Amino acid sequence: MTLFEKEKIVFIGAGSMAESIIKGLLKNEILPPGQIWATNHSDDIKLNKLKTDYSIEATRDYNELFENATMIILAVKPKDVRESIDAIRSYITNDQLIISIIAGVSIDFFAEHLPDKMPIIRTMPNTSAAVGYSATAIAKGSYTTDEHLIKAKELFSAIGTVTTVEEDELHTVTGISGSGPAYLYYLAEAMEEKAIEFGLPQGTARHLIIQTFLGAAEMMNRTEESPRKLRQQVTSPKGTTEAGIQALEDHHLKRAIHECISAAVHRSRELEELYKPSTKNN
């Protein structure tokens, strides 16, 4: 018997992250499409697309949606969290498992709005889930058992790596790996723009950038060397890299990156404040 043989997983908020996770679950045959259900607020096109593309079940009939549901994955935007919790509360019992992928919103917030002793797990995946490369971090709540944790880890392993952290560490995780793909795309965007300006065909530039990112990531993965050491190995005295890195230093890029991560972490903490238990101030 597989770990998920008796599970019915319900996605609340069938948007892009839910789709990425669903894709990973099906690709890795973690559970069959018939055991995956999804709903969203009003995006009929997306709901129908999920049904057609992945053969999963999709409905806005909550009686049908929650019938025999065992795991509920909350995947709405933070701004929609109160409305979605209000809508599902009466269908939830504490023999189910709640897993949130919502940035910033605390386990305590969900606990306050759901039945007593509710097992709740909070996670932070990233969009690379769509290709099986998410760096997901996972934190448990007070009523989460080892079995819940094992199941959640198995589930998110289908879309990449899983790292267990304390809940408070999820703010930093969000600033690093949750938002991280966007920082790297931003860098790729800038590199591609300049390559094209200097006359490289877009396709050539794209390939070279992708391979450079993959190669650098693989070097970090396979060697024990620090990123600083690896950077120094590229940098010949009076060579091209030295000239390039000097321009980055002149423009304080490292400071900008530090500020970027601080801003993202700060925003995650702000979201937690907005959705503190017993507040209605969003």
Ligand SMILES: NC(=O)C1=CN([C@@H]2O[C@H](COP(=O)(O)OP(=O)(O)OC[C@H]3O[C@@H](n4cnc5c(N)ncnc54)[C@H](O)[C@@H]3O)[C@@H](O)[C@H]2O)C=CC1
């Ligand atoms: N996009 C990303 O890179 C990542 C996002 N997250 C978190 O994942 C969550 C979802 O993000 P996305 O998938 O990008 O957003 P999205 O906008 O693509 O999906 C959200 C979905 O929620 C639905 N929705 C809104 N209100 C609802 C309600 N009351 N009941 C049911 N469904 C409702 C919307 O119709 C939409 O389909 C967010 O909370 C975000 O913090 C986490 C990690 C990475």
Ligand SMILES: O=C(O)[C@@H]1CCC=N1
């Ligand atoms: O931008 C956001 O709020 C979400 C959380 C991490 C990545 N995207």
